[in-house]
Amino acid sequence: MIRFGPAGIPLSCKGRTLKDGIEDVHNLGLTAIEIPMVRAATAERYPEEEEIGKCIRDLKDGLVVELIRNDELICDPTEPIEDEDVLVMMSSGVAESYGSLIPMGDMARRLDVKVSLHTPYYMDLGNNNELTERCLNNIRHSGIITNALGGHVVVTNLGLYNDPNDTDEIDGNIIDNLTNIMDWWRGAGIKTDLGVEITGRQEAFGSLEQVLELCDSIDGVVPVVNFPHYHSRMRGSLITPSDFKELLETVEPYCRNGIHTLFSGVEHHEGNERRLTPIKKGDLKFEPLGEALSDLGYDVTVISGSPLLEHDAMYMKVIHERVLTKRVLKALRAKRKDEAAALGGAEEEY
Numbered sequence: 001m002i003r004f005g006p007a008g009i010p011l012s013c014k015g016r017t018l019k020d021g022i023e024d025v026h027n028l029g030l031t032a033i034e035i036p037m038v039r040a041a042t043a044e045r046y047p048e049e050e051e052i053g054k055c056i057r058d059l060k061d062g063l064v065v066e067l068i069r070n071d072e073l074i075c076d077p078t079e080p081i082e083d084e085d086v087l088v089m090m091s092s093g094v095a096e097s098y099g100s101l102i103p104m105g106d107m108a109r110r111l112d113v114k115v116s117l118h119t120p121y122y123m124d125l126g127n128n129n130e131l132t133e134r135c136l137n138n139i140r141h142s143g144i145i146t147n148a149l150g151g152h153v154v155v156t157n158l159g160l161y162n163d164p165n166d167t168d169e170i171d172g173n174i175i176d177n178l179t180n181i182m183d184w185w186r187g188a189g190i191k192t193d194l195g196v197e198i199t200g201r202q203e204a205f206g207s208l209e210q211v212l213e214l215c216d217s218i219d220g221v222v223p224v225v226n227f228p229h230y231h232s233r234m235r236g237s238l239i240t241p242s243d244f245k246e247l248l249e250t251v252e253p254y255c256r257n258g259i260h261t262l263f264s265g266v267e268h269h270e271g272n273e274r275r276l277t278p279i280k281k282g283d284l285k286f287e288p289l290g291e292a293l294s295d296l297g298y299d300v301t302v303i304s305g306s307p308l309l310e311h312d313a314m315y316m317k318v319i320h321e322r323v324l325t326k327r328v329l330k331a332l333r334a335k336r337k338d339e340a341a342a343l344g345g346a347e348e349e350y
Contacts, residue, residue: 001031001258001299002293002299002300002302002320003030003031003032003114003300003301003302004030004031004032004301004302004303004304004313004314004316004317004320005025005030005031005032005033005034005113005114005301005302005303005304005310005313006025006030006033006034006303006304006309006310006313007034007036007118007262007303007304007305007309008021008033008034008035008036008309009021009024009033010024010025010028010309010310011308011309011310011311012024012028012310017095018035018094018095018104019104019107021033021035022104022107022108022111022113022115023107023111024310025111025113025310026111026112026113028310028313028314029314029317030113030310030313030314030317031112031113031114032113032114032115032116032301032302032303033108033113033114033115033116034115034116034117034118034155034262034303035094035115035116035117035118036117036118036121037094037117037118037119037120037138037142038120039091040090040091040119040120040138040141040142041090041091042065042088042089042090042091042137042141043088043089043091044068044086044087044088044089045086045087045089046083046085046086046087047081047083047085047087051081051087052081052082052083053080053081054080054081055077055078055079055080055081056075056076056077056079056081056098057077057078057098057099057102058099059087059097059098059099060096060097060099061097062089062096062097063089063090063091063094063095063096063097063098063145064087064088064089064097064098065088065089065090065098065141065144065145066088066141066144067079067081067085067086067087067088068085068086068088069082069084069085069086075140075144075188076188077098077148090141090145094117094145095145098148101145101148101149102148102149104149105148105149105150105151106150108149108150109150114151114152114301115146115149115150115151115152116146116151116152116153116154116155116195116260116301116303117142117145117146117149117151117153117154117155118154118155118156119135119138119139119142119154119155119156119157120135120138121157122157123135123138123156123157123158123159124159124160125158125159125173125174125177125178126158126159126160126161126169126170126171126173126174126177126205127159127162127170127173128173128177132173132177135159136177136180136181139154139156139181139194140181140184140185142154142156143185143188143190143192143194144188144190146190146192147189147190147191147192151192152192152193152257152258152260152301153192153193153194153195153222153224153257153260154192154193154194154195155195155197155224155260156194156195156196156197157196157197157199157204157205157206158174158178158196158205158206159174159204159205160201160203160204160205161203161204161205170205171205171210174205175214175217175218178194178196178214178218178221179218181194182194182218182219182220182221185220186219186220193220193221193222193256193257194220194221194222195221195222195223195224195260196211196214196215196221196222196223196224197211197224197226197229197262198211198223198224198225198226198229198230198233199226199229199233200226200228200229200230200232200233200266200268200272200273201232201233201271201272201273202233202271202272206229207233208223208230208247208250208251211223211224212250212251212254215254222254222255222256222257222260223251223254223255224260224261224262225247225248225251225259225260225261225262226261226262226305227244227261227262227263227264227284227289228262228263228264228265228266228268228273228276228284228305229262229266229273230247231266231268231284232266232268232271232272232273232274233271233272233273234271235268235270235271236268236283236284238284238288238289239285239288240288241288241289241291241292241295242292243288244288244289244291244292244293245292245295245296248292248293248296248298248300249296252296252298257299258298258299258300258301259298259299259300259301260300260301260303261300261301261302261303262302262303262304262305263279263286263289263302263303263304263305263306263316264276264277264278264279264284264304264305264306264307264312265277265278265279265280265281265282265284265306266282266284267281267282276305276306276307277306277307278306278307278308278312279304279306279308279312279315279316280315286315286316286319287319287323289302290316290319290320290322290323291323293320293323294320294323294324294327302316304316
């Protein structure tokens with residue numbers, strides 16, 4: 001199945017909550033949404049007296065994602081809160097509380113809207129500084145939230161090379177940090193995948209080869225195909241349906257829950273992305289991707305990262321349906337031609 005949806009709450013949506021966004025995506029005839037974690041700051045507080053003995057999922061005041069107990073992090077939503085615990089709260093507008101995530105995930109499944117989440121766009125897992133610690137926490141908290149929603153993937157970038165001479169050290173730190181995160185991921189019972197996105201600049205970790213090497217070495221990590229990033233990084237290489245097919249065929253064996261992708265127009269220069277644009281602008285066209293998707297028959301989610309969000313998600317859906325319709329009509333014409341030829345041959349024999 002091919003799914004299309006926006007990277008965020010649709011621009012036309014009157015409400016600005018995730019619940020509103022999921023409902024609006026469904027009403028627009030789309031079947032996916034990627035939630036951007038644009039505000040991922042956390043704060044800590046002690047529990048109120050009436051909160052003692054309750055669980056994270058029972059709290060109504062704020063999005064509490066985990067407890068700190070004797071320097072140990074606890075993310076089990078059914079763990080009773082003790083009076084010496086510290087509650088870790090997120091200021092993100094994803095949901096009012098942890099408990100509200102579960103019914104929203106149930107609603108998304110009923111409406112057949114596939115949910116994913118993108119961590120903050122600036123990430124640094126390579127320099128092992130204070131920012132790295134915050135980024136690791138962002139990934140953990142994104143996993144907790146997406147798991148509660150029943151989402152299929154958390155999408156993330158991993159960091160930049162500040163100095164071309166430090167690439168080996170940065171690569172090593174990224175691998176170590178990601179390995180530790182996934183050890184925690186499995187221990188915490190997080191079922192969603194962690195998707196590492198192909199990046200669009202040469203100084204960023206995230207070439208196709210680097211991403212697939214991580215997938216080979218760390219269980220639970222999957223590739224995320226950002227088409228405009230890849231197109232930019234490879235100096236405009238995605239032109240024909242065969243170009244897209246080759247890329248999708250390369251990543252498909254690593255994707256146990258379907259291939260997660262992002263598409264938009266893009267401006268790029270000398271192997272680096274400048275900015276994302278509406279799909280009808282730039283040299284990256286959707287039509288050849290629509291052909292490739294029809295040829296391959298994979299389960300693919302295509303998120304619109306265009307500034308036009310849901311407009312371009314619906315545009316891609318229409319183009320893909322048009323490709324499918326043309327193929328059906330072509331097959332019907334060929335069938336009728338064969339039947340007519342067979343009938344003519346039978347008449348000649350008679």
